[in-house]
Amino acid sequence: MKVLVTGVNGQLGNDVTKELLKRGHDVVGVDIGEMDITDGRSVEKVMDETKPDAVVHCAAYTNVDAAEEAENRETVRLVNTVGTENIAKQCKKLDCKLIYISTDYVFDGMGEEPWKADCKNFRPLNVYGKTKLDGERAVEKYTDKFFIVRIAWAFGAKGHNFVKTMLKVSDATVRVVNDQIGTPTYTLDLARLLADMAESDKYGYYHATNEGGYISWCDFAKAIFETAGYDTKVESVTTAQYGLSKAARPFNSRLDKSKLVECGFKPLPSWQDALERYLKEIGY
Numbered sequence: 001m002k003v004l005v006t007g008v009n010g011q012l013g014n015d016v017t018k019e020l021l022k023r024g025h026d027v028v029g030v031d032i033g034e035m036d037i038t039d040g041r042s043v044e045k046v047m048d049e050t051k052p053d054a055v056v057h058c059a060a061y062t063n064v065d066a067a068e069e070a071e072n073r074e075t076v077r078l079v080n081t082v083g084t085e086n087i088a089k090q091c092k093k094l095d096c097k098l099i100y101i102s103t104d105y106v107f108d109g110m111g112e113e114p115w116k117a118d119c120k121n122f123r124p125l126n127v128y129g130k131t132k133l134d135g136e137r138a139v140e141k142y143t144d145k146f147f148i149v150r151i152a153w154a155f156g157a158k159g160h161n162f163v164k165t166m167l168k169v170s171d172a173t174v175r176v177v178n179d180q181i182g183t184p185t186y187t188l189d190l191a192r193l194l195a196d197m198a199e200s201d202k203y204g205y206y207h208a209t210n211e212g213g214y215i216s217w218c219d220f221a222k223a224i225f226e227t228a229g230y231d232t233k234v235e236s237v238t239t240a241q242y243g244l245s246k247a248a249r250p251f252n253s254r255l256d257k258s259k260l261v262e263c264g265f266k267p268l269p270s271w272q273d274a275l276e277r278y279l280k281e282i283g284y
Contacts, residue, residue, distance in 0.1 A: 002026040003198060004052040006037060006087070007059030011156030012101065015191035016056050023195060028052065031059070037083030047090040054097035054198045057087055060132070064105075065246040067127040076131050084135035088142035097145045097201075099194055102136050104152040104182065104207075105129030109250020112181075114214075117150070117205045117259040126247040147197045148205045152253045153220070156187030157281055166221050167284065170230045178218040178236040182253030183209040186274035188281070193265060202263045207255035212270030214254050220271075227275050228284050 003020050007013035008029030020027045028050050035046040037059055047055075061079040066072050084100060091098040107115050108123035124130040139146045155161035162184075166174065185208065193208055215223075218236045225232040239249065260267055268274070 001053040004055045005029045006057050011159040012187045013058035014158045015187045019191040019195045038078040040086045043086040056099045064128045068246040080131035081134040085138035088139045092143040099147040100139045102150045103132050104253040106133040109252045114254035114256035116256045117207045150207050151185045152182045153184040166224045170232045173233040175235045175237050176218040176221040177239050177242050178216045184271045185209040189268040207257045210268045210271035210274045
């Protein structure tokens with residue numbers, strides 16, 4: 001297959017590209033320098049020239065707090081919603097598959113029940129979640145051959161993530177919230193699943209995080225320090241006590257991934273195993 005990967009310089013786009021190349025696919029990786037997804041003509045030109053069989057759309061505006069700033073909101077909308085709409089329209093025109101990476105933030109995060117992949121009870125709490133949901137709706141509206149894959153708490157070798165942040169502050173006591181619950185997603189493992197999807201025609205909505213159970217950010221921080229061999233103290237606080245975030249975050253980021261197995265996809269390994277492999281990958 002020929003596969004176009006957007007956001008190739010990000011942590012997920014980078015891993016997806018490597019996985020597809022390893023499988024022998026012809027991969028064209030683009031970032032803003034090669035294709036401005038907010039510009040419909042740029043998207044049309046690159047996709048017409050590339051003629052991909054599938055697009056893995058990893059590009060996104062992901063700084064959740066910065067997205068709340070008034071001066072950034074239009075950029076967030078252009079990248080996450082309009083950019084996705086531009087790609088979806090071209091996928092329909094070229095009759096190619098589209099894999100769109102979405103987020104648990106499309107839900108309101110209330111309750112304790114895991115969110116099912118086909119749940120339509122959307123109520124995003126912040127600008128990032130709203131624009132990603134509008135991206136989902138554009139995918140569904142403009143193309144038929146789509147996978148919408150919601151993930152949470154991503155970490156990978158490239159870019160910024162929670163694991164790297166914790167390792168940077170490992171010589172002090174760290175305050176971490178204990179009332180936001182979910183499961184981390186190692187982009188190296190997710191890339192393998194996305195490649196499996198690109199090679200299939202089992203279209204639809206999916207949830208994908210690592211296995212290993214649901215945890216809080218506080219639990220995750222403790223596991224990071226323990227696995228890395230650090231003695232850092234973690235102070236467990238509520239979101240209200242933490243009080244630094246501009247964007248409202250969901251308390252319940254539990255994603256039900258049963259649909260993956262039902263449709264014949266192999267689940268991701270446990271987050272504990274993923275964390276060990278990741279720390280080795282980045283030299284810890």
